[in-house]
Structures are given as C-alpha cells and as structure tokens.
Amino acid sequence: MKVVAFNGSPNKEGNTWHALKMVTMELEKEGIETEIVQVGHKIIRGCVACYQCVKNKNERCVLPGDEVNELIHKMKQADGIILGSPVHYAAIGGTMKSFLDRAFFVTSVNDGMLHHKVGAAVVAVRRSGGVTTFDQLNNFLNYAELLIPTTNYWNVIHGRTPGEVSQDAEGAQIMRVLGKNMAWLMKLVEHGRGTILPPEREAKIFTNFIR
Secondary structure: OEEEEEEOOOOOOOHHHHHHHHHHHHHHHOOOEEEEEEOOOOOOOOOOOOOHHHHHOOOOOOOOOOOHHHHHHHHHHOOEEEEEEEEOOOOEOHHHHHHHHHHHHHHHHOOOOOOOOEEEEEEEEOOOOHHHHHHHHHHHHHHOOOEOOOOOOOOEEEOOOOOHHHHOHHHHHHHHHHHHHHHHHHHHHHHHOOOOOOOOOOOOOOOOOOO
C-alpha cells in the first residue's frame, strides 16, 4: 500500500512538511510506503471552468504547462492521500487551492477515481486560521467520497520557523495518532476488499434552487 502526501507550502521543508513527516513516519512503521510531493512552489493556474474534462473523460485536465495531470495520476495510483497546507489569510495556500480545484474536479467527473480511498488533511499555522483551513481541505475529501481517519483533535499544528512545530507537543501527538489511525483504516479497507462489498455508487443528483 502507498500514501501520497501533497505539501501545499511554498517552503520545501517548512512546518507543513514537518507535519506531513510526523504522519508519514507512523504510516511507514506499519509497512505503508509514503511519498511527499511539494506543490506549493509550483506555478499552477486555477480551474477555468471549461468543462473539457467532463466532455473528454480521459482523467486529464486540458490546461497545459504544469504538472497537474502527473499529480492526478499519483493520486489515482495511491491507496491513501494526505493534503497538507499552510494558512494564508485563514485559508488554503493559493497554489494548493488551484491544484485541488482542478485535480478533484477531474477525479470526480471520471467515475470517482478517488472513491473509497483513505484521505486526511493536515494544517500548519503560526497562530490562527488553522481550523478554517482544515475545514476547507476536508471539503475536497468529503466530496470525493474518501474515507477520512480521525485523531484526538483537529489536525492543526502550530509553529513559525521551520521545524518549530516539533515544540507543539499536542500538535505532534495529533499527527502521530492520525498516522496510526490512517494506517489502521487502510488495512481494514485492504483486508475487506473482495469480502465486504462496498455500497453501490449513486449517480450524482444536482438540484438548482433558482429555476
């Protein structure tokens, strides 16, 4: 089994990376392969609502010039996904948001490519805005019908300078417990595959409130 974690920080080994490492270390202890991919330093434009991915259904975004399609492929191949972001104005970092908007739209219109994978979100923040950013990341996981493991508090860790999050004892415990619970949930899914049938997928219903 493999987990791919996306680092939405522009800093390669800043506090978001350290938070992801805390989680992935626990996964690796359980024999799960991990990879951390940095996204936050890349040049990624936002979704332009062209709907060509809906028309083509080829698991690709048509916008050229960046690595979004390669990253979508990594998500497809993985058994688990972790979304990590710093906090920019109480929200997801801009580049990470552009990536998630495009990637998750492509996966959702291509037969739910991430359906029933295991997914989690983590946030690194200096002071405040961590919970709102955590909620925003969870919206992507929830819409794609990923299975979300829990921990003993919200998945937010605090620090300013790179590595300072290691001094947040409660935050570090949150990340460790998340990693352990994620590994456990992934093993449950793996051992149940072929034995316990998943619920039949329903076609998405869209209701417009202004007619």
